[in-house]
Amino acid sequence: MIITTTPNIEGKQIVEYKQVVFGEVIAGANFIRDFFAAITDVIGGRSSVYERRISRARQDALKELEEKAITLGANAVVGVEINYATVSNKSMFMVIASGTAVVVR
Template sequence: MLLTTTNSVEGKQIVEYKEIVYGEVVAGANFIRDFFASFTDIFGGRSRSYESKLTSARQDAINEMVTNAQRAGANAVVGVEVNYTSIGSGSKSMFMIVASGTAVVVR
């Protein structure tokens, strides 16, 4: 499956637009991760545990979007965007990652 953030594919022709496709992941930030991240906030540096969780959740959202595009009969997704949103606060915090784009057929 070809994925691109652009609205066209260099050297290919879009012959059919299928539909807008999405992949959505809502992930919790557990108490332990929050606790150790608070030290990162105080002393500076990167929060590897959060980065790992975000990377995994982003890939899950993209994979779900690709699966939905394949179900629609597409062989590419153009205009791909990945958006992040924080939900809640404190020990109840979660984050949502949404991957979206337009499923198309290219030749």
């Protein structure tokens, strides 16, 4: 499956547009992670715990997007965007991947 942020795929022709598809992941953070992330924020540096969690959530959102496109009979997703937001007083975060499921040849 080709997944791209571009509106088309070089060397391929879009022969059918299916529909917009989404992959949505809401992930919680726990107290221990929050505590150590806060320490990292105070002393400087990167919070590798949160980076790994966000990376995993992004991968899961893209996987869900791909599965939905396959269900529709698509073999590619174009125009992919990934958005992030905090939810519930910043104790949770949301990753949403969206794009257009298409058939290319």
